[in-house]
Amino acid sequence: MPEFEPRIVAFVCNWCTYAGADLTGTSRIKYSPNVEVIRFPCTGRIDFMLLLKAFAEGADGIIVSGCHPNDCHYTSGNFHARRRWILFRGLLDFMGIDVRRVQFSWVSAAEGAKWADVVNTTVEAVRKLGPYDNYRQIARSGGV
């Protein structure tokens, strides 16, 4: 039986992590192809309903990544994202979603290698957790 290949959605900000992931590319650092990136102007823009939507649509894991604290292109968007994540984590937990499926990290435009690292660790972690279907089942059945 082939090994389980998780599907990971990455929500990243345009200025730090997206640029950092570009740098991973220009540095030709290889990483797992299980991750696909959706670009936002800022992590502050990321509505956490999107994360639930992603789980509902069958994501096995999620990465949210933006600028390091104090480095936000928009001064403070990443702080909003962090605060929201702290609250959201509690909600996820309450809903029975394993919070380990969501990786929150800071990757700057200069951290190409770190991006590869974040992706690989998340893919490995989610691979260990196995496929995630519960939430999709509930969502499909109209429960959510």
Place this chain on the structure above:
Amino acid sequence: MSTEARHNGIPATLADGILENTGVPVAKCYQCGKCSAGCPLAADMDYPPSLILRMLQTGDAGLEEKVLRSYTIWVCLTCETCIARCPMEIEIPKMMDYLRQESLRRGTTNPRARDIIRFHRSFLDSIKFTGRLYEMGLVVDYKARSLHLLQDVHLAPKMYLKGHLHILPELIKGLPLMRRIFSKTSRRGGEAAG
């Protein structure tokens, strides 16, 4: 520590061993020499502290051996002047403790340090057998080990007269536990005291 730095689970270099066991990063030293400049005993050492760090940074087995055979590691007083002023906050005293214990373990102690080591052993023996430092016993034991039989003999009567020396040791009640502490800690590496 990176995996390639290990060889069969053993740290590849002495610097790796220091990092692993004490958390002191030898690589951080940028050789400013402030430790050597302030060390009260730098002039009496075979290698001043910053030079010890440099030797360890090379990872060269020959230089590492010189470090473990050095007089420096034994004459270091742990006065902590170096760490008080080190710009990189490298805990040299902690590193020195490790180097001394490693030097004992490998049996590469400096011959000039023999007296210092004998004194430490006598000291720990005294605690092991009485629970407290029995100064008279320590001095007698040290003299027997070091053969410095006449050292400080002029002091002893004076000290006794001034009430500084007890002739008989004072034994604490918790001696069995003390023995257990000594045997447990010596099992876990480090010098078996006595």
Place this chain on the structure above:
Amino acid sequence: MKLGFYPGCSLEGSAREYAESVIAVAGEAGVDLEQVPDWNCCGATAAHNMNRNLSLALPARILAKAEAAGMKEIVVPCAACYNRLSVTRHELLENESLRREISATIEYDLRCDAEILNVLQMLDRHVMPAIGDKIRVPFARRVACYYGCLLVRPHKILKFDRLEDPQSMDAIIRKIGGDPLDWAFKTECCGAGLSVSATPLVGKLSGRILDDASIRGAEAVIVACPMCHSNLDMRRPHCDKAMKKHYTMPVLYITQAIGLALGIDPKTLGLHRHMVPVKFEKHPADAASARPAPPDAVKEV
């Protein structure tokens, strides 16, 4: 008031006068020092030079004994013991797995919640406020307050006083009518643990300290550590030899200086036990010219 008290081995032996004066001065302030039950040696330099785990386990047992006795503040007059106990407490608090390991070794689950006070902290907190009006014979002497290494370093752990130019002992000396001088060797090392095994080195290090104090006109050196005392007092011949000079100034424990100011009998303070006789060459009025001395100040104690 009752405080926990860890005398340590020196104060039972070669530094008896330190213990005597600490107890006497504390008594004047109504502070009752209660010994940690069945205490053991802290291991001093030897333990951490030879065996790291032992160097943590020995002080840990002392802390355990104090904790079990319900002590909240432990007075540790010996600077070396103070240092070992404080460092151990810090390391165990920082590292939970180490705390568990050492707890297993000493067969007691340590909490490390008792506060460790050095003698200056005890004086400042519990003694000086209570004896303000009891100064009978102002200690009107120009003195060098010598702190040594172990009271202030490692500063990150001990967090006591200023690192390079500490002031707490100077402040106490001022309160008892003395004149602490500004000098440069307050925290230089005296040679500490090498006293027996490398005596000539100790002569050199301690000699430099005495030299700076004497150049600046100190009438006495005031200490708060038995090792410093023995190196500056008992090893005086080695100091003289190393510096090719003869130093006559006595070395007093801070508690002895306070005791003298309180009018406590010199014998009770153990002054007769010193190797270098406690004698002052100048009349206090000449010595501390800035401060008029009271007429009944004694010339010799």
Place this chain on the structure above:
Amino acid sequence: MSRIGVFICHCGENIGATVDCERVARACAGIPGVVHSVDYKYMCSDPGQNMIKDAIRDHNLTGVVVGACSPRMHEPTFRRACEEAGLNPFLCEMANIREHCSWVHEKSEVTTEKAIDLVRVIVEKVRRNKPLFPIKVPVTKTALVLGGGIAGIQAALDIANAGHKVIMVERSPSIGGHMSQLSETFPTLDCSQCILTPRMVEVARHPNITLHTYSEIESLDGFIGNFKVKIRKKARSVDEKLCTGCGLCTQKCPTKKIPSEFDAGLGMRSAIYVPFPQAVPNKPVIDRLHCTFFLKGKCRLCEKVCPTQAIRFDQEDTIVEADIGAVVLATGFDIKHADFFPEYGYGAYKDVIDGLQFERLASASGPTLGEIRRPSDGRKPETVVFIACAGSRDPAKGIEYCSKICCMYTAKHAMLYRHKVHGGKAYIFYMDIRAGGKMYEEFVRRAIEEDGVRYVRGRVSRVYEREGKLIVQGADTLLGAQPVEIEADMVVLATAAVANDGAEELAQKMHVSYDAYKFFAEAHPKLKPVETNTAGIFLAGACQAPKDIPESVAQASGAAAKVSALFSQDELTREPVIAVVNRCAPPLYSTCVGCFLCQAACPYQAIEKEEIRARDGNLIKTVAKVNPGLCQGCGTCVAVCRTKAIDLQGFSNEQVFAEVMALLNRSEANAGI
């Protein structure tokens, strides 16, 4: 029904070698709404762009997706091509199949699958894109230059000479900054004041420059081209218009023992004072903290002697408001003082001085008229020890960086000392000599070889005083870390250059970011060294990082060029990626419920309140409104909006949810056709 064109680029081998581009194009052709899908060797080349333009016309496209490199690379290129073909540029998006796919994965089926996914996601986004139109804003052609040191002076003069108005604000009573305190400058040893003072005078006389000294910024609001600044002019207690600068008041002032800031505490000044003789403006200030009248209510000597009755004890701070279009921050730096160093005596030894104090000693206009004399007893020091890296490169002291200027000025100090005190011995304790710069290395070599300065490689552990000498304990690391002890008469610390006191508050007032050391942060370390993250605010000089004079001047001119370029336009265009609050039919008018969480979250104060009124003027509801001039498009408001009433153009909720759904629902398209 959308008509989308998909263009897959091989980027030569860059994409083509790992991703089966042909298959991606074929797969995308199957996506509903895609009417044209092709692949080509180099999409960004002229023929490639022409393919897109032709397709837009031929297939009447309503959207374009280019699967190629990062949008950060070529988005402007392709959007321009679309615009030229008559398609709204914001209907064109890129799928990043190079940096995020072909360069980071091995050639495989999976990699091609991922490329298809990435393109498909963007197709779903573009399907929902709306035509957007760049926003135009007017530009006020006046620049605010904050700080009157050499960087501010240079920037102000350059902008003013380009024909634009400049308002210069300086915190202290005179412009000139640290450069006016320096004796001579490396590597040429020309007199600092001689080259600076003409520039200071030029600033004062320039018809385009308005100078506010003894003033600070109260607040800055607005956005690029349209800032509003409030300047607090602190009470000078002197009527600047009446004062002729005759100096009688300063001569007669009875309070004369105040350590002079200009002489770094080595000289004294009076309570009413001009910082230094060449000050601009040459008008005194009353230091109210030291003036006898302000302390005790009597004296008024200056008032009595003033021939023009210019003294105003009752003067109050005034606030000046101005409209400006751009800001140059040139607030400079400070240095750590000797009391920062416990091991060198906590500042207790008078003869342990910092570099700035040595400059004053060596300056012909200084307290010793240029003779090197010990502050304690005025003797000429026979041995001077200079300690480099005092505080710099010292993580234990919280300063990890290299202060950059010290190696050079320490060499200069030692050289000046050797020139001025014949037979004097100069030692420099150093860790590395960093002399990168035109004629810099040669200068240091000259100090060593010709002027006999003795360099010792090692840090000094301690300095203490003994019988009138300063004992310096160091080590020579080039001699096996052998201890070195020097009996010196004076010790000069090349102390770390640090951010100014209050830099953090200023940065927050100006909405610019700053680094861990409170130095202002440039927008990009390489490509945007004078810009900040806030459009229209530029940096010059050492407020960004320690810099020497030539570098500060170069950056100031760079900032001035940026400001001039900005002022060359009458209007600015901005990307329309901004938030909007929705509107709908009555009786709802908007789904906004007026909770104003968005207002609290907005980092740009871009959310305003808008009252919706009936025809009779009665208030129906208050809703949020985005000021398009202020909004920078971060979208934080969108994420906090409870009713989804606010949305971000270009990254709308509809678009991003569609992206997520598309990504996770691989249709038959991926299966390959």
